[in-house]
Amino acid sequence: MHEEQVDIKTPEYVSLQFQPAGLGSRAAALMIDQLLLSIVNILIVVVLFFVTSGNHGIFSMVEINSTLWGIAIIAIFFLNWGYFFALEYFWGGKTVGKRLLGIRVMQENGHSVTLLSSFIRNLLRIIDMLPVSYFIGMVMIFLHSKHKRVGDLVAGTIVVHERRVKGMRKEKAIEKEIRRRSLRKEDLTVEEWELKQLGAKEWNLVKTYSNRFVQLPLAERNQLTKKLAFILYPKLGLDVQDKTYEELEDTLLLLYLALREEWEFEL
Incomplete structure (x- = not known):
């Protein structure tokens, strides 16, 4: 079956050819990432609940320390946003889900994703998530010729497939x-x-x-x-x-x- 390809000319006049990652692979990668984050979020809430409950029993919410809960909510927010931002920048454009699905984020000029572009594309997840469940983002990925969501359009990034050689091969x-x-x-x-x-x-x-x-x-x-x-x-x-x-x-x-x-x- 013919696979859609995108040709990219880098600033160094190097021609690169990529296969953009479509809605299916990107959604699957996001589900894996969200599952990991959900597990961590639940663990944080459970641990904090037991810590702030004190000796008043599991079901007593009266003595919960509001300051600790406020800090925890802020920490969970930065964890859920910072997970994508940090991993995509420091891990070659990949999160855990993207690595498992064999896709990565890169600049549309063929370079690695920059700190600013990673910040922008993940900040704009707020828009892509509207009104619920990444609806705008999914529609954009489905309709755009290069499968870009709003964050990709503004940050100048693209998500592409990697198909590494599998199996045994002769050592170079x-x-x-x-x-x-x-x-x-x-x-x-x-x-x-x-x-x-x-x-x-x-x-x-x-x-x-x-x-x-x-x-x-x-x-x-x-x-x-x-x-x-x-x-x-x-x-x-x-x-x-x-x-x-x-x-x-x-x-x-x-x-x-x-x-x-x-x-x-x-x-």
Whole structure:
């Protein structure tokens, strides 16, 4: 069956093709997220109820501390809103539900979702939820050519499908080299917000470097390593000086491990 595709031109003139996530997958992801939030909300209320009930029995509401309940209500509000905002920004455009359904939020220019766009699209959930049960949001997703709700339109975001390769596959040469060097993504000394400075253009540079890494003669590899380090290191606040070629290589390969989780998927 033919699947709807959207072509996106990034500011770096990289052409990307995506399959927008429709109403079914987005609704299923939202149901999973809401179920998780409901469980947490209920636990908070139950715990607070027992704490504020004191020794007057479970059914006695007279002595409930109104201040604690007020704080709890505010906390529940920020939890339910902040869950989507924080996870989408810090977890590559995904919440738990989106990850399970294989979809993610991204900028319509192909870049990762920004702090501002994540804030705006989730703030406007208030409108998408009107009048009840995300009615406006569902209608917008169903009717819009790119399946956008109001929050997506204002924030300039789009929700797309990821279809990662499943099952057994042959280990790539670069993966063998990374394993030989005992490199792990956790070894990368770069903050998450700094990684978000890198977009599709940088990912394509790192991916091309990694694909050619093993085949290149040592002299050419050293030259390419230094050139790429001078491009990427300043964007991450890293110092190129006084680094050996092996140290530069290790950092670039770690960047490959970190970036591929967000950018290496089939569409």
